[in-house]
Amino acid sequence: MGRMPRTTRTRITRRCAHAAAAVAALALVVTGCGETSSGGSGEKGDKGMAIAFDIGGKGDQSFNDAAYAGLERARKEFGYQGNAVEPKDGESDADKVQRLKQLAKQGYDPVVGIGFIYANATKEAAEAYPDTTFGIVDDSTVKAKNVAPLVFNEEQGSYLAGVAAAKASKSKTVGFVGGVDVPLIHKFEAGFAQGVKDTDPKIKVITQYLTETAEEGGFSSPDKGKAAAEAQIEKGADVIYQAAGLSGQGVVEAAAKEKKWAIGVDSDQYKQKALSKYKDYILTSATKDVGGAVFALAESVERGKPLSGEQRFSLKEGGVGVTESNPEFGKVPGLKAAVDRAKKDIVDGKIEVATAP
Amino acid sequence: MKKFDKERLLLGAAGPAIALVVAVLLTSVVLLASGKSPFEPYAIMLEQAGFADIQVLILNAAAGYYIAALAVAVGFRMNLFNIGVEGQYRLAAMVTAVVGAKVALPGALQLPLLVLVAALTGAFWAGIAGLLKVTRGVSEVVSTIMLNSIATAVIGYFTLPKVFGVQQGNNKTTGEMHDSGWFPNLDLGPAGELYGFVFVAVALGIAYWVVLNRTRFGFDLRATGASESAAAASGVNAKRMVLTAMLLSGAVAGLAGLPTLLNDTHTYSLSFPTSLGFTAIGIALLGRGGPVGIAFASLLWAFLDKASAELDYRGYDTEIAVIMQGLIVIAVVVSYEAVGRWGLRRQQQRVGKELAAGHVLGKTGAPGTSGETGTSGDNNDKEVAAR
Numbered sequence: 055m056g057r058m059p060r061t062t063r064t065r066i067t068r069r070c071a072h073a074a075a076a077v078a079a080l081a082l083v084v085t086g087c088g089e090t091s092s093g094g095s096g097e098k099g100d101k102g103m104a105i106a107f108d109i110g111g112k113g114d115q116s117f118n119d120a121a122y123a124g125l126e127r128a129r130k131e132f133g134y135q136g137n138a139v140e141p142k143d144g145e146s147d148a149d150k151v152q153r154l155k156q157l158a159k160q161g162y163d164p165v166v167g168i169g170f171i172y173a174n175a176t177k178e179a180a181e182a183y184p185d186t187t188f189g190i191v192d193d194s195t196v197k198a199k200n201v202a203p204l205v206f207n208e209e210q211g212s213y214l215a216g217v218a219a220a221k222a223s224k225s226k227t228v229g230f231v232g233g234v235d236v237p238l239i240h241k242f243e244a245g246f247a248q249g250v251k252d253t254d255p256k257i258k259v260i261t262q263y264l265t266e267t268a269e270e271g272g273f274s275s276p277d278k279g280k281a282a283a284e285a286q287i288e289k290g291a292d293v294i295y296q297a298a299g300l301s302g303q304g305v306v307e308a309a310a311k312e313k314k315w316a317i318g319v320d321s322d323q324y325k326q327k328a329l330s331k332y333k334d335y336i337l338t339s340a341t342k343d344v345g346g347a348v349f350a351l352a353e354s355v356e357r358g359k360p361l362s363g364e365q366r367f368s369l370k371e372g373g374v375g376v377t378e379s380n381p382e383f384g385k386v387p388g389l390k391a392a393v394d395r396a397k398k399d400i401v402d403g404k405i406e407v408a409t410a411p
Numbered sequence: 412m413k414k415f416d417k418e419r420l421l422l423g424a425a426g427p428a429i430a431l432v433v434a435v436l437l438t439s440v441v442l443l444a445s446g447k448s449p450f451e452p453y454a455i456m457l458e459q460a461g462f463a464d465i466q467v468l469i470l471n472a473a474a475g476y477y478i479a480a481l482a483v484a485v486g487f488r489m490n491l492f493n494i495g496v497e498g499q500y501r502l503a504a505m506v507t508a509v510v511g512a513k514v515a516l517p518g519a520l521q522l523p524l525l526v527l528v529a530a531l532t533g534a535f536w537a538g539i540a541g542l543l544k545v546t547r548g549v550s551e552v553v554s555t556i557m558l559n560s561i562a563t564a565v566i567g568y569f570t571l572p573k574v575f576g577v578q579q580g581n582n583k584t585t586g587e588m589h590d591s592g593w594f595p596n597l598d599l600g601p602a603g604e605l606y607g608f609v610f611v612a613v614a615l616g617i618a619y620w621v622v623l624n625r626t627r628f629g630f631d632l633r634a635t636g637a638s639e640s641a642a643a644a645s646g647v648n649a650k651r652m653v654l655t656a657m658l659l660s661g662a663v664a665g666l667a668g669l670p671t672l673l674n675d676t677h678t679y680s681l682s683f684p685t686s687l688g689f690t691a692i693g694i695a696l697l698g699r700g701g702p703v704g705i706a707f708a709s710l711l712w713a714f715l716d717k718a719s720a721e722l723d724y725r726g727y728d729t730e731i732a733v734i735m736q737g738l739i740v741i742a743v744v745v746s747y748e749a750v751g752r753w754g755l756r757r758q759q760q761r762v763g764k765e766l767a768a769g770h771v772l773g774k775t776g777a778p779g780t781s782g783e784t785g786t787s788g789d790n791n792d793k794e795v796a797a798r
Contacts, residue, residue: 090464090601139723142716142733144686146671148468152720160724170581171682195580235567236681238581266567269685 102134103352104162106153108169109268111140114300115328116320117273117344121168121191123321124348132356137162144269150175158183164202164355166348167191170238176201187360189351191344192238194364202354202361204347208238209245209407210400211340211374212295215317216249217396218338218376219293220257221389222315227258229286231279231305233298234272235263237410242297242319242340244411252405253392260286261411264301272301279304287312293337295319303329310335320344322377338376338383343367370401422754427697427704429750430742431711437742438735452719452727459718463602469713470605474612474670475684476709479691481619482533482664484700486551488623489636489656495540495555496664497688498562503532504668505566508679509575511588511672521591525673526666533665534658536562541657545650551657559688570679584680594673608670615663616702632656664688693740699747712736 105125107118125136137160139153150167154175157165166189167176173193180188180198187200194203219228230246232239247259262282265272272278279301283294287308294309295317296302302319309316310332318339323329329336347367354361367373376393377383384390399405439449459465479496486493507529516524540558543549570576570583577586596604623629635642635652643649671684694712698705719732 090462090603137724140729142729144684144690146472146684147676147682148471148671149716149720150682152468152717156720156724173580173582174676174682193580193582195582236581236583237578266563267685268681270563 100134101161101163102132102136103128103164103166103348103355104137104139104157104160105166105168105348106139106150106157106172107141108171109141109143110274110299112138114274115303115323115326116299117342118168118299120321120342120344121166121348122345124345124352127345127349128352128356132352147174151178154179154188155182158186158188163187164189164351164360166204166351168344168348169193187351187355187362189348189361191347197363199362200360201363202351203364204344204351205364205366206342206344206347206374207366207368207407208241208297208340208342208374209248209409210369211342211376212242212245212297213249213252213400213405213407214369214376214393214396215295215338215340216246216251217253217392218249218383218386218389219246219295219315219317220250220253221392222337222386223254223257223293225290225292226254226256227260227290227292229260229262229283229289229291229294231282231286231294231296231298231302232261232263232272233265233296233301234268234270235266236268239263239297240411241409242295244408246295246340247411248408249396252396258290260289260291262286264298273299275301276304276307280308283308283316284312287314293317295340297340306332306336318377322379324377324379333380334382336380337386338378338380341375341377343373347373369397418754418757422750423699423704426699426747426750427708427743429746430697430739433742433746434735434738437738438731441734442731447727451725452722452731455721455725455727456714456718456732459721460714463599465717467599467603467605468717469710470609471670471674472713472716473706473709474606474609475667475687476691476694476712477612477706478615478670479664479667479687480694480698480705480709481615481702482660482667483688483691483695484698484705485619485656485660485663487636487695487700489632489652490639491653491656491660492552493537493540493555493657493660493664494552494692495537495558495661495688496667496691497686498555498559499533499536499661499664500667500688501566501683501685502536502562503529503665504672504683505569505585505679506532507669508585508588508672508677509569511592512575512577512586512678515589515591518591521589522594522673525592526669529665529669530662531665534662537657537661537664538654541654541661544657545654566679579680582680582682584678586678588672588677590677592673593677594669596674604674606670606674608674611666612670613706615666616706619663620702628655667691693736693743697739697743711739 103125105121110118112118112122122138125138129136142149150172154165154167158179164187168191170193172190173195176188176190177196180201184200187202189202189204190196191204194205196203228250230243232243243261250257250259264278264282279296279298283305286294293315294305296305297319298305306316306329315337316335318336320342322341323339324333324336351361369375400407442449479500482496483493507525510528511525536558540551540554543554544551568574570585572578575585577584595607597607598604623633631647631652635647635649639649667687694708695705698708715732715736719729722729722731
């Protein structure tokens with residue numbers, strides 16, 4: 055016991071010295087140099103459009119890829135390179151602000167945040183770079199002169215999907231698989247359920263959300279989608295609508311294996327290479343023309359008249375809708391007629407589609 | 412005496428240094444294999460670290476990492492593996508955000524209240540795992556992982572608009588907190604704003620060191636971690652220590668989300684950063700559970716995170732940083748074990764030499780005696796850190 059205090063004391067002094075050194079180093083770093091990475095005036099905005107992806111990034115066959123298609127089109131038509139940047143897992147708002155500011159500083163114009171998750175970051179970056187046009191998809195809370203929120207009436211496209219599902223269902227049971235239990239996906243569910251009920255009130259809609267948060271992989275886990283679809287098929291569903299990003303591939307796969315209908319989302323999934331094996335079972339897709347919206351913004355900037363303020367893309371403008379690329383779509387009795395009627399009623403304002411279930 | 416300290420220091424620094432070098436080398440191999448320059452990414456990242464605004468981002472991020480890693484380290488000292496820091500800090504941040512939005516006291520009362528709420532929420536959530544372990548013998552590894560999932564569900568429920576949630580556009584938030592509860596930032600002009608919580612994190616590091624090394628409680632904690640039976644023999648109530656350590660770890664974890672919440676977002680929403688609790692496990696490991704080591708490890712992690720963002724614009728992938736972080740964690744585990752064994756062998760050799768030279772241990776004066784005590788101390792440290 056007698057020796058203990060001595061050793062403890064040495065350790066204490068040594069560690070104290072370390073702690074002091076660390077604090078000093080911290081102070082030095084902070085006051086160190088005044089130069090900043092994004093402080094300069096930046097280059098002139100001639101590098102074209104840059105998009106910052108949402109979780110899932112490029113290759114999700116859905117939301118992000120739709121936005122990327124818009125960038126590709128702008129590349130082709132305006133002859134610039136542009137840029138597309140991926141997010142990191144679990145990043146904070148500060149990282150998103152850094153990303154958008156960095157893109158603006160490097161001379162990209164417009165800079166588009168793909169997904170409402172960029173709302174706060176867009177607001178901050180737009181203040182710092184008032185001469186750059188910013189776009190934000192799926193969010194209309196940011197109000198600034200150089201910001202163009204690009205929002206969609208997802209519920210209208212989903213309503214048409216619901217009408218189609220009701221017409222195609224024989225078992226009188228249809229399913230909805232949502233990626234993550236968030237307000238945005240609730241719009242898809244609400245529209246779909248209303249479309250089904252308005253067409254045939256006797257049909258049962260089974261709803262399933264894959265995860266509570268995006269970090270748990272609700273938008274990026276085909277296995278989760280597959281399991282959910284299998285469970286719904288077991289309960290009797292013969293048409294399943296999915297709004298689940300990459301996870302939706304699992305839904306389509308499960309439905310095709312059981313020879314049931316799947317309904318795609320965002321892009322025309324009948325035409326997607328990754329799903330070509332199962333395309334015969336993709337009845338239709340409820341599209342959301344993110345690519346078109348993103349391209350429209352790029353075009354407006356290119357013409358020197360950048361869009362400003364909320365840009366709403368609804369059924370009327372063709373911003374949302376359903377596809378008819380699967381020949382089976384026209385073969386189901388009464389389906390096409392019912393969808394066309396519903397479409398007209400929504401455009402005419404005869405049908406109001408709810409945005410929350 | 413002095414000579415021996417140098418050796419210990421060398422051994423202590425060798426572990427992380429070797430790990431870092433190995434990680435850099437392996438990352439270079441990855442870069443080479445993908446046909447890119449194996450050196451330029453490091454140059455770009457180091458250049459980035461020279462900019463004041465990136466430094467501020469690094470320090471801000473390091474604050475959260477540091478606090479979360481301290482929470483993990485408290486558990487390590489006690490041989491408890493608190494994987495639940497993830498759930499504890501997110502739940503605590505959410506509850507704090509709700510309280511901050513509903514209660515409006517003057518700043519002098521509001522801030523302490525919010526910090527207290529965060530610590531208590533974290534402690535409560537970790538305490539469940541602690542209680543389960545003490546009363547039913549449930550492994551804390553299993554229970555904390557499960558509690559992480561439950562925390563996610565609880566957060567999902569509380570942020571529903573019909574409970575405490577406020578929907579903003581397509582985002583689920585808890586509403587903006589009253590500004591009396593905003594923690595002051597240090598405005599550094601064009602470099603941005605340094606979170607005031609960075610200084611709280613430093614203070615917590617000092618408190619951690621004092622509690623563990625200068626209090627009876629800290630001694631009991633380390634003793635129980637080193638050998639439960641020995642600690643019990645000297646009158647320490649092991650069960651009570653387990654519960655206390657878990658509560659303490661949870662309380663610290665509860666504070667980990669506060670730099671982001673109180674200094675930046677002022678609301679808990681879908682965009683609140685996640686996986687801090689898992690990152691912290693690697694950082695605590697890299698920092699060997701000591702307050703200074705963890706500080707360096709947090710800074711390194713934050714540096715890799717923030718400085719790598721630039722890589723995207725220079726033709727490299729930011730994932731290089733993620734690869735490096737992963738490699739560092741693996742390399743650290745291996746190199747600590749290797750360095751530990753090597754150090755032990757060196758000590759044995761030296762003791763053998765002294766014996767062969769005819770010295771009798773205990774009569775050779777300071778070097779021999781402190782060497783002996785140091786050996787056992789070293790072993791304990793290593794064991795605690797390794798588990």
